[in-house]
Every structure is written in structure tokens, then in C-alpha cells.
Amino acid sequence: MYSTKSLLCHMEIMLEDGSTADSTKASGKPARLNIGDNSLSPAFEAELEALKEGDKHKFTLQAVDAFGESNPDAIHYLDKTRFPADLKLEEGVIVSFAGPGGSEIPGIVREVAGDSVTVDLNHPLAGHNITFDIEVTQVL
Template structure:
């Protein structure tokens, strides 16, 4: 079977639920369903196997470990920066998302984890990295 025969897109509303039962993300809140491309290697094999056979109208819920979603939290992605590297009027407190320039003009978001004196701890891991997540999907369309 060729890659083109396997490739298709699944458009669905999705809730991402944390282990404590709270909702981390909901496409229904924004009114914009998510689109997943099956067969293009953009999804983990475990995630892809959960959604590959879904059809329009299907509802499916599944739980995956961090390694199969946003990855494990990488301690090398946590950095300590001097307060002087930030604009003087910027509110620096835990939970604030700060954008940094990445390769090729891309932007890399980082979350402030701690501010201690002149030291600001920035975590460049995805906010959902290292967490076991439950996905609740409702398929709107299959392309």
C-alpha cells in the first residue's frame, strides 16, 4: 500500500483532559476543530493508530502516555536567564508565556516557572509535555 493510499485528514472537535480531570484544551470553546493528517508522520504511531479508522460522526476517547503525545519533559529545555534580558516593563511571574526567536525567524514559546531575584527560570518544553493525556474526539469530517 502506498503512502498516498493511507494518507487522509480527520477533522474533529477535541478535548484534551489532564489526569486530574481538568480540561487543558477544547476546540469546541474556540469553535475551530482540529485537523489531523494520518500517514504523513506528523503524529505519534500510538496516536495515529487510535484515529486512523475513525469516520465522520464517530466519537472516540483514549488515553496516551506523555511519550506518545507531547513527549517527556526535557530538563535541558529549562533555562535560567538574567532579569535584564527581558523588557523592564514586562510582568515576569510563573505561568506567563514568553516568546523567543528561533531558527529561521520562528518563534519558540517558553513558560516562566520561577522568578528569584534577578534569575528567571524559563521552561521551553511544551506545556503538556510529561503528562498522561486523555483525548475526547468527535469527528466532523474526513478528507
Template sequence: MTGARSLLCHMDIVLEDGSIAESTKQSGKPVWLNVGDNSLSPEFEAQIGQLQQGDKHQFILQPEAAFGPINPDAIHYLERSRFPADMVLEPGVIISFTGPANSEIPGMVRDVAADSVTVDLNHPLAGQVLKFELEVVQVG
């Protein structure tokens, strides 16, 4: 993997309304970003590929270059009876589902109506224009 490198960064992900969706600064836990291993979109990599330790950089990505567009096929309507009777089901609740190879897939309850529960398996930031504010702590 020629040209691969890792950056330890503090990162804020900011929504269009200015609110912070995620902040490693607030959690105190910087994140490793791997350039060149296909874990990031080409647009994201283009923004961070040349950054060095101590650099601060801000950029905006469209949904397709960040967490993807909202996939309507990832929204499911399930019968209430498929959930434990004592499970709290209300909009905003995140439920873990078992995916392929026993992977864990989080789903957010979008709506509960009578005996139907609408669950969205899209990433919570899918479909959103996002501003990334990065500070490179270390280059590995």
C-alpha cells in the same frame, strides 16, 4: 504518501485530574489531524486511523506518545537584565523567543528569584498522561 488522510475533529484534551487543557468544542474551531504524514505519534495515529465521519472515540496516551516527556535541557535560567525592564515576569507568563530560522518558540516563566528568571521551553502538556476525546466532523 499512501494511506494518508485527514480528519476534521472536535477534540478535548483532558488532564489526569479531569480538567480540560484544551477544547475545540469550547472554541468552536475543530482541528485537522493528518494521518500518515508523521505529524502525529504512531500511538495517536493507531487510535484514529480507522475513524469515520460521526465517530466518537476516547483514548489515553502516555507522555512519550503525546507531547513527550519533560526535557530538562529545555529549562533555562536567564538573567533578568535580558528582558525589557517593563516586562511582567511572574510564574505562568508565556514569553515568545526566536528560535532557529526565525521560528517562534513559546516559553513559560516558572520562577523569578532576584536577578534570575527560570523559563521552561517544554510544551505545556509535556510529561503528562492525557485523555483525548474526539468527534470526527469530516473526513478529507
């Protein structure tokens, strides 16, 4: 076990097709990545451990080491009556559910068939191999 440290870094997250899923550069606010507190996968931490201020590093992680595999148990089939009447239910719409301790869990509508709505509570990037392009701005 090593001590924890944090990296402030600009990060671009890209999918297999090269499209950008997220980028801190758009907001101009770097992300804080905490190493050693178990918030990141061991494979992700291994890519970050040796980085210093000013370093740039690009790497790809398999789905299991990035945002996890898609879990079929996180796909739910719900009746339309469980949603607000004014909510336009269609494929791709993100809906929010109450989670433990008052947290919110986002779900993506995958299909609407009659009165049945298929909602996927997996992380939107689950099941994808992800490329990270990181530039360390500060080590804390």
C-alpha cells in the same frame, strides 16, 4: 506505509485530574489531524486510523506518546536583563523567544529568584498523560 488522510474533528484534551487543557468546541472550529505525514506520534495515529465520519472516540496516551516527556535540557536559567524592563516576570507568565526561521518559541516562567529567571521551553502539556475525546466531523 499507508496513504495519508486527514480528519476534521472536534477534540477535547484533558489532564490526569480531569481538567480540560484545550477544546475545539469553545472556538467552534474543528482541528485537522493529518494521519501518515509523521506530524502525530505513532500511538496517536493508531487511535485515529479506523475512525470514520461521525465516530466518537475517547482514549488516553502516556506522556511520551502525547506531547512528549519534559526535557530538562529545555529549562533555561536566564538573567533578568535579557527581558524587556516593562515585562512583569512572575511564575506562570508565558514569554516568547525567537526560534529558527523567524518562528516563535513560547516559554513558561517557572521561577524568579533575584536576577535569575527560570524559563521552561517544553510544550506546556509535556510530561503529562493526556486523554483525548474526539468526534470526527469529516474525513478528507
